[in-house]
Amino acid sequence: MLPPLVLRSARAQLRACSPTFQSQTRLWSQIASRRSIAARQPFIGKAVAVASLGAAAAVTFSMMSNQGSSLTECEDVSQVNQMTKVSSKPDVSMLDPNILDDERKPMRKRMETYVKLLQRRLVDMIEAEENAGRDSHEPKHFTVETWTRKQGGEGTSCVIQDGEVIEKGGINVSVVYGNLPPSAIRQMSADHDGLIERIGYKVEGPDAQVDGLPFFATGISVVIHPKNPMSPTSHFNYRYFELMHPEKLKDGSPNPNYHEEPVAWWFGGGADLTPMYLFPDDAKHFHRVLKDAADSQDPAFYVAWKKWCDKYFWLTHRGESRGIGGVFFDDLTLPMWNQRRTTFIPLMDGTNQANQVLVSSKQHNKESLFRAVRAMGDAFIPAYLPLVHKHKNDPFNADNLEWQRLRRGRYVEFNLVYDRGTKFGLMTPGARIESILMSLPLVARWEYMEGTTGTARESSTAAHINDEENRKKYSEDEIKAREAIQDVLEHPRAWI
Amino acid sequence: MLPPLVLRSARAQLRACSPTFQSQTRLWSQIASRRSIAARQPFIGKAVAVASLGAAAAVTFSMMSNQGSSLTECEDVSQVNQMTKVSSKPDVSMLDPNILDDERKPMRKRMETYVKLLQRRLVDMIEAEENAGRDSHEPKHFTVETWTRKQGGEGTSCVIQDGEVIEKGGINVSVVYGNLPPSAIRQMSADHDGLIERIGYKVEGPDAQVDGLPFFATGISVVIHPKNPMSPTSHFNYRYFELMHPEKLKDGSPNPNYHEEPVAWWFGGGADLTPMYLFPDDAKHFHRVLKDAADSQDPAFYVAWKKWCDKYFWLTHRGESRGIGGVFFDDLTLPMWNQRRTTFIPLMDGTNQANQVLVSSKQHNKESLFRAVRAMGDAFIPAYLPLVHKHKNDPFNADNLEWQRLRRGRYVEFNLVYDRGTKFGLMTPGARIESILMSLPLVARWEYMEGTTGTARESSTAAHINDEENRKKYSEDEIKAREAIQDVLEHPRAWI
Numbered sequence: 001m002l003p004p005l006v007l008r009s010a011r012a013q014l015r016a017c018s019p020t021f022q023s024q025t026r027l028w029s030q031i032a033s034r035r036s037i038a039a040r041q042p043f044i045g046k047a048v049a050v051a052s053l054g055a056a057a058a059v060t061f062s063m064m065s066n067q068g069s070s071l072t073e074c075e076d077v078s079q080v081n082q083m084t085k086v087s088s089k090p091d092v093s094m095l096d097p098n099i100l101d102d103e104r105k106p107m108r109k110r111m112e113t114y115v116k117l118l119q120r121r122l123v124d125m126i127e128a129e130e131n132a133g134r135d136s137h138e139p140k141h142f143t144v145e146t147w148t149r150k151q152g153g154e155g156t157s158c159v160i161q162d163g164e165v166i167e168k169g170g171i172n173v174s175v176v177y178g179n180l181p182p183s184a185i186r187q188m189s190a191d192h193d194g195l196i197e198r199i200g201y202k203v204e205g206p207d208a209q210v211d212g213l214p215f216f217a218t219g220i221s222v223v224i225h226p227k228n229p230m231s232p233t234s235h236f237n238y239r240y241f242e243l244m245h246p247e248k249l250k251d252g253s254p255n256p257n258y259h260e261e262p263v264a265w266w267f268g269g270g271a272d273l274t275p276m277y278l279f280p281d282d283a284k285h286f287h288r289v290l291k292d293a294a295d296s297q298d299p300a301f302y303v304a305w306k307k308w309c310d311k312y313f314w315l316t317h318r319g320e321s322r323g324i325g326g327v328f329f330d331d332l333t334l335p336m337w338n339q340r341r342t343t344f345i346p347l348m349d350g351t352n353q354a355n356q357v358l359v360s361s362k363q364h365n366k367e368s369l370f371r372a373v374r375a376m377g378d379a380f381i382p383a384y385l386p387l388v389h390k391h392k393n394d395p396f397n398a399d400n401l402e403w404q405r406l407r408r409g410r411y412v413e414f415n416l417v418y419d420r421g422t423k424f425g426l427m428t429p430g431a432r433i434e435s436i437l438m439s440l441p442l443v444a445r446w447e448y449m450e451g452t453t454g455t456a457r458e459s460s461t462a463a464h465i466n467d468e469e470n471r472k473k474y475s476e477d478e479i480k481a482r483e484a485i486q487d488v489l490e491h492p493r494a495w496i
Numbered sequence: 497m498l499p500p501l502v503l504r505s506a507r508a509q510l511r512a513c514s515p516t517f518q519s520q521t522r523l524w525s526q527i528a529s530r531r532s533i534a535a536r537q538p539f540i541g542k543a544v545a546v547a548s549l550g551a552a553a554a555v556t557f558s559m560m561s562n563q564g565s566s567l568t569e570c571e572d573v574s575q576v577n578q579m580t581k582v583s584s585k586p587d588v589s590m591l592d593p594n595i596l597d598d599e600r601k602p603m604r605k606r607m608e609t610y611v612k613l614l615q616r617r618l619v620d621m622i623e624a625e626e627n628a629g630r631d632s633h634e635p636k637h638f639t640v641e642t643w644t645r646k647q648g649g650e651g652t653s654c655v656i657q658d659g660e661v662i663e664k665g666g667i668n669v670s671v672v673y674g675n676l677p678p679s680a681i682r683q684m685s686a687d688h689d690g691l692i693e694r695i696g697y698k699v700e701g702p703d704a705q706v707d708g709l710p711f712f713a714t715g716i717s718v719v720i721h722p723k724n725p726m727s728p729t730s731h732f733n734y735r736y737f738e739l740m741h742p743e744k745l746k747d748g749s750p751n752p753n754y755h756e757e758p759v760a761w762w763f764g765g766g767a768d769l770t771p772m773y774l775f776p777d778d779a780k781h782f783h784r785v786l787k788d789a790a791d792s793q794d795p796a797f798y799v800a801w802k803k804w805c806d807k808y809f810w811l812t813h814r815g816e817s818r819g820i821g822g823v824f825f826d827d828l829t830l831p832m833w834n835q836r837r838t839t840f841i842p843l844m845d846g847t848n849q850a851n852q853v854l855v856s857s858k859q860h861n862k863e864s865l866f867r868a869v870r871a872m873g874d875a876f877i878p879a880y881l882p883l884v885h886k887h888k889n890d891p892f893n894a895d896n897l898e899w900q901r902l903r904r905g906r907y908v909e910f911n912l913v914y915d916r917g918t919k920f921g922l923m924t925p926g927a928r929i930e931s932i933l934m935s936l937p938l939v940a941r942w943e944y945m946e947g948t949t950g951t952a953r954e955s956s957t958a959a960h961i962n963d964e965e966n967r968k969k970y971s972e973d974e975i976k977a978r979e980a981i982q983d984v985l986e987h988p989r990a991w992i
Contacts, residue, residue, distance in 0.1 A: 143945065159944040170944070317922040317929050405939070412940070416912035417922060426813040426913060433813050438944050443901070444908070446936040448655040448666070449639065 087144045090156045090173070092120045100374070103367055107265065108216050110370065111240040112175050115220035116156075118377050119173045122222065123158050125381060129388055130165045140164070142171070147432065152177040157435045161442065165231075165392045169224040170438030177216040180243060182208055199245075200257045209249050213263060216242040220377070221421075223439040224388070225411075229276045229404035231391035233323070233411065234286075234384045235439070237421075238269035238377045265366070266333035267373045270305065271380050272313055273387075274323030274411060276404045278485040280495075282390070283324045286383045287495040290327050293379035297372035300360040305329045310492040315414055320489040322414045327376065332369055399478050405445035407485075412444045452482040583640045586652045586669070588616045596870070599863055603761065604712050606866065607736040608671050611716035612652075614873050615669045618718065619654050621877060625884055626661045636660070638667070643928065648673040653931045657938065661727075661888045665720040666934030670713075676739060677708040695741075696753045705745050709759060712738040716873070717917075719935040720884070721907075725772045725900035727887035729819070729907065730782075730880045731935070733917075734765035734873045761862070762829035763869045767876050768805055769883075770819030770907060772900045774981040776991075778886070779820045782879045783991040786823050789875035793868035796856040801825045806988040811910055816985040818910045823872065828865055895974050901941035903981075908940045948978040 095113045099105040123142050131139040142158040149155075155174030160166050182204035201209045219239030226233070243263045249255050273286045287306070294301035309328035313321055362368070415422045425436035451470035470479055591609050595601040619638050627635040638654040645651075651670030656662050678700035697705045715735025722729070739760045745751050769782045783802070790797035805824035809817055858864070911918045921932035947966035966975055 161944050168942075168944070317927065317932075409936070409940075412908060413912060416909060417919075423913075431813065434945050436813075437942060440905070440942040442941060442943065444905075444940050444942075445938060446664075446933060446940075447938065448657050448664070448934050449930050 087146065088141060090116065090120045090123060090144055090158060091146070092116055107240065107366065107370065108218065108242060111267075111373075112218045114374055114377065115173050115218060115238065119156065119158065119171050119220055122171050122381065125385060126160065126166060126169060126171075126224070129385065129392070130160065130163045132165075133393070134164065142169075149176060155432075155435070157432070157438065159438050163227065165227060165388065167225045167227040168438075168440075168442045170222065170435075172221045172435055172438070173219070175216075175218040177214065179212045179246075180215045181212040182210075199263060201255075210246050210255065211250050212246070214244040214246055216244070219269075222380070224384070225408070225441045226388050226392065228391050228394050229396045229400040230279075230394040231388050232273050232275035232282060232384075233408075233441075234271065234273050234380075234387075236269070236271035236326075236377075236380045236384075238267070238373050240267050240373075241265065264333070266331050267369055268330040268332060269373060269376060270309055270312075270326060270328030271376065271383065272309055272323050272326035272328070273384070274407070275485060276407045277400070277481050278324075278488055279391075282387050283488075283493075283495045286324075286326065286387065289379050289383035290376065291496055293375040294327065294372070297368065297375050298360050298362045298364070300362070301329075301372065302327065306494075313414065315410065315418065317417070318410065318413070320410070320486070321492050322411065322489075324488055324495070325492055332373070334364065334366065334369070399474055402445065403478075403482055405441075405443050406447060406450060408441040408444040409446045412440055415439050452479070452486055583642065584637060586612065586616045586619060586640055586654060587642070588612055603736065603862065603866065604714065604738060607763075607869075608714045610870055610873065611669050611714060611734065615652065615654065615667050615716055618667050618877065621881060622656065622662060622665060622667075622720070625881065625888070626656065626659045629889070630660065638665075645672060651928075651931070653928070653934065655934050659723065661723060661884065663721045663723040664934075664936075664938045666718065666931075668717045668931055668934070670715065672714070673710065673712040675708045675742075676711045678704055678706075695759060697751075706742050706751065707746050708742070710740040710742055712740070715765075718876070720880070721904070721937045722884050722888065724887050724890050725892045725896040726775070726890040727884050728769050728771035728778060728782075728880075729904075729937075730767065730769050730876075730883075732765070732767035732822075732873075732876045732880075734763070734869050736763050736869075737761060760829070762827050763865055764826035764828060765869060765872060766801065766805055766808075766822060766824030767872065767879065768809055768819050768822035768824070769880070770903070771981060772903045773896070773977050774820075774984055775887075778883050779984075779989075779991045782820075782822065782883065785875050785879035786872065787992055789871040790823065790868070793864065793871050794856050794858045794860070796858070797825075797868065798823065802990075809910065811906060811914065813913070814906065814909070816906070816982070817988050818907065818985075820984055820991070821988055828869070830860065830862065830865070895970055898941065899974075899978055901937075901939050902943060902946060904937040904940040905942045908936055911935050948975070948982055 095116055097113065097117060099110050099113055100117075102110070123144070127139070127141060134140075140160065140163045142160045144156060144158045146156045147154065153174065153176030155172065155176075158171040160169045162168075196203060199213075203210055203213065217239065219237060221237040223235045224233065242265045245258045245263060246255055247258050271290060273283065275282060291302040291306075294305065305327035306325060309325045310321060312328045313323060313325070315322060419439075422436055422439065425431045426433070474482075591612055593609065593613060595606050595609055596613075598606070619640070623635070623637060630636075636656065636659045638656045640652060640654045642652045643650065649670065649672030651668065651672070654667040656665045658664075692699060695709075699706055699709065713735065715733060717733040719731045720729065738758045740758050741754045742751055743754050767786060769779065771778060787798040787802075790801065801823035802821060805821045806817060808824045809819060809821070811818060915935075918932055918935065921927045922929070970978075
């Protein structure tokens with residue numbers, strides 16, 4: 001296999017350096033910088049970071065194509081995913097769980113440890129759920145692949161496919177680092193008010209003192225599509241980003257302004273549920289567990305994050321949500337340069353390019369925000385897995401399966417048309433495409449003028465014909481059940 | 497059904513006017529103006545035009561969101577698709593086929609007549625193919641829906657679904673017109689060198705003499721997904737665009753510069769084939785018929801259009817083509833303002849933002865270009881339908897069907913991630929989404945690390961494991977057949 005692989009890498013590298021691709025890359029970064037809720041989103045220079053985090057995690061990281069460094073980028077690209085190791089479980093033997101609560105340890109390592117332990121926990125629990133009911137079959141396992149990035153970073157992709165409980169599920173973790181070029185920092189400074197001026201030395205222009213700033217990013221990204229149409233799909237993702245001072249100046253001399261405190265850092269993430277059929281108790285349970293976890297950290301969190309989630313997972317062209325929501329947030333940080341004593345949580349809700357500041361009554365620090373992220377990450381398991389368990393043996397018929405596949409078509413539409421992480425990943429030279437697209441369902445379906453969903457009804461006064469056809473094709477219960485979930489998707493609801 | 501429909505329209509209208517949506521709209525127009533082969537592409541102001549042409553036809557038309565006219569646009573939106581009529585066949589009784597060759601008649605009417613007659617011919621022929629083998633069944637028919645746009649324009653969407661020969665097929669025609677606002681004309685002038693300066697009067701700025709320029713667009717857009725996995729999918733689309741002088745100035749007085757000759761006009765289009773399994777004779781036949789048709793008009797056409805097609809239908813993230821190519825072109829016009837005597841065909845091949853001019857030895861005029869477009873449109877039927885006929889009764893097994901669905905997953909990826917027409921349509925307020933997405937297959941499939949295709953092999957040195965799994969799952973013939981088409985998709989070939 002080696003020769004074709006080498007050939008392919010060379011080809012991928014060529015593609016990555018073509019003017020077309022470079023221009024596409026720039027374009028996607030422009031989208032990132034302009035689209036509604038991306039306004040306060042940070043930018044990193046190493047496009048690879050995006051892709052290696054997998055689809056949803058990459059939401060944090062948009063990229064700046066730096067024309068001057070395109071050669072370097074191409075060199076990087078050829079180094080990505082060259083070392084891949086297959087194992088049966090994500091290896092956590094080298095991790096120290098004690099550092100999670102050890103404030104003296106760097107946040108990078110603590111978050112990395114957290115997401116890796118969470119990944120392993122999820123793999124174990126989902127495999128247990130998958131294999132619980134099997135008598136005579138071989139147990140089903142995740143495909144676990146670990147890759148390293150020569151320039152800095154690694155990741156593990158765990159995917160389970162064609163199971164009896166899980167039709168397709170992916171759990172990705174990555175840790176990537178590199179250098180953020182000056183042009184990307186300027187781009188970022190539009191988001192982080194006055195960042196460049198406050199750094200303390202010149203980072204851009206002909207007299208720039210540094211070649212850029214180092215960055216670090218780590219995150220977990222999960223999508224689970226159960227097999228039973230009564231069992232909801234779910235997605236979650238939590239991530240941490242840091243921008244640092246370089247130890248050396250451009251000329252190789254020590255950076256007199258160097259100190260260990262990052263220039264900027266933030267957390268992002270969220271969890272959402274996509275049922276095919278509406279079970280209001282499921283929706284309430286999912287939101288209740290997430291809300292309890294959020295409330296335990298700050299009563300202001302859930303209110304903001306639930307709203308943000310409804311805005312983000314919206315399919316504008318369908319006039320409907322991807323699911324029944326959950327939580328979503330980005331840029332969870334503290335004012336770095338601000339002398340104000342009031343702690344606040346910056347909030348972008350997608351309706352306004354300006355920042356909406358959600359004033360919290362709680363005084364946060366980095367520890368409390370990390371605790372909040374961990375609380376949310378931990379909450380996913382009790383929020384979601386009971387729903388998979390509850391419905392995994394529900395009876396279903398061919399109509400239910402057809403509806404599940406239609407809903408999965410919508411999931412594909414969201415992920416390929418709207419999801420920022422997926423889009424950045426696909427446009428990124430050298431991305432691990434299979435990890436990015438693990439979020440897509442095994443099977444999806446598209447019917448023209450399907451009778452239940454919004455766009456068909458909206459686009460034709462002949463909609464009653466489809467209603468009549470529906471009545472011929474499906475039972476009254478099936479039609480009612482489809483309409484119930486459709487209504488909730490079109491009108492996002494407060495579940496608690 | 498009426499009250500919910502009215503409610504929906506109001507909701508669609510609200511969505512269309514939200515700042516988020518407006519900003520998305522602007523973004524998409526920016527993409528259009530910058531992305532590689534879009535560089536010479538014209539812009540129109542009425543976003544509705546895009547969507548109403550359906551997915552592929554909309555490739556011609558990108559849009560400019562004009563902030564000043566957003567209210568007007570919203571008023572338009574609420575008027576779209578309000579009048580929909582269902583019939584058994586597209587009505588061509590009012591069309592006069594004689595005008596196709598009548599040079600004295602306006603090109604708008606001639607192209608409209610051409611695409612409508614072609615639509616009807618295709619509907620008849622595909623229905624005949626679908627129903628030829630049926631003994632005891634009810635014949636299968638297209639769902640035919642005609643809509644009108646109050647502000648100007650109409651269209652007919654014909655879709656066949658779940659047939660015995662055609663799994664899903666759509667044949668859309670539209671004729672739309674409206675006003676191109678000044679800001680959109682300026683945007684367009686970047687593409688049509690010096691256009692604004694040469695119009696002869698001020699079209700933008702505070703002292704603009706007109707409110708914009710009238711536009712006209714008509715086209716046909718077709719996607720056919722046959723049921724048999726041996727039978728290839730095909731797509732084609734031909735379109736005509738005109739930009740005109742307004743009869744009146746801003747203040748209502750007659751435009752002294754008015755004359756009937758359009759400010760600018762162009763044809764665009766193409767046809768391509770997407771087989772699931774490679775039958776080299778099919779590919780040769782398809783290309784041969786298209787090449788013969790193109791050669792009959794200008795020997796320079798096929799060479800340029802084949803290359804352009806391979807570039808356009810390229811899935812960068814997969815490193816493979818959507819299919820085995822065909823022809824693709826845009827901006828087929830004459831130099832309007834240029835005093836040079838040499839006729840040339842502007843060619844953009846996607847690798848360069850600058851225009852590549854393909855010098856033809858033939859002296860073209862508008863008549864000869866219209867003849868070329870008709871020759872290509874007519875050629876689709878003999879190029880494609882024999883392939884559907886040839887394979888419609890081929891034996892196939894579950895593995896073939898699975899592979900067909902995997903290939904259809906790629907088709908979905910192209911249409912949702914890359915296809916300009918689809919993307920513009922989806923981002924367009926008031927678009928007829930069902931017509932745009934009729935191009936998506938009935939069923940598609942995504943497997944993680946599927947063993948045959950390029951990205952899986954590229955993203956892992958563990959690829960041999962997938963090879964081994966493939967050998968366990970599939971026959972040697974199936975593996976060879978999958979690899980044969982995959983190889984051709986990764987390395988576009990000259991078929992004749």
